[in-house]
Structure formats: C-alpha cells, structure tokens
Amino acid sequence: MSVKRGENDDVSFFARVYEVARLIPFGRVTSYSAIAEYLGSKGSARMVGWAMNQSHFEKHRVPAHRVVNRQGMLTGKHHFGGSNLMQQLLENEGVVVVNDKIQNFEKYFWDPKKEIGMLIR
C-alpha cells in the first residue's frame, strides 16, 4: 500500500500554502521558508514556490507578490507576466522595493508561525 506524501486528511500541501498566503495582511510580506516552516516542512521552501507557481490556477486570487525569498528579494517576479508587476503591486501597498529587493524587510515581514499563533491563542 503506497503512502501518499504531501497529502493530509482533507487539505493538500498546496491548498495549505494558498490558505496561508491569503492570510498575509495588506502591506505585509513573508518568505517561502516561513510558510514551509509553518506547515511543518521547514526544508521544503521549494514546494511553496512551486505552489505559488500553480496558484494562478486557483479561483480565488492568491497574493503571491507578498511572498519573497529569505533575503527579501523578488525572485519570482519573472512569473508575474514578465514585467515588474510584482514590484508595482508591493509598492502599491506601501512596500519600498529597490533593485528587486524589499527595503526594511524585517519591518514588513509577516511570520505566519508567529502571527497566526497569536490569533488562535
């Protein structure tokens, strides 16, 4: 009997990523690894990025532009139509981006493990 990896009782790994991504407040950003760590798979930041890639197929719009890498760099901007749309969206929310990198990243950083934990508490 094969074991299905990445799937849980009701929600798949991807669905969880989308769910967390939608919880990111306006004007806030987080990282792939932060989401991965929140989901219990710290080393699977790549899967979060892959999920973001597939997020465009989701009915509800996922704020993928609020998800960047550990350094606060817009590594996934190339997947937003090929232009600097990702940067435009972030700046529209008050986030300053210079040379594809978020300024004061720690200031805007939204840690799901921490923030959501405070909500449920």
Place this chain on the structure above:
DNA sequence: TTGCTGACCGACG
C-alpha cells in the same frame, strides 16, 4: 519506476 526540474536555503571552499 526512474530521472530531472523548480518562484529556496544553508553549508562549504
């Protein structure tokens, strides 16, 4: 089933 890729991360030299 195997092998490769990928919007990442950390370690190593």
Place this chain on the structure above:
DNA sequence: CCGTCGGCCAGCA
C-alpha cells in the same frame, strides 16, 4: 564575494 552541492518534495516525460 562567488560558485557549487545536497536536501527538501510535488509534478511531469
């Protein structure tokens, strides 16, 4: 500072 490598796991040929 820079390039390279291993680990992580889902999807695809």
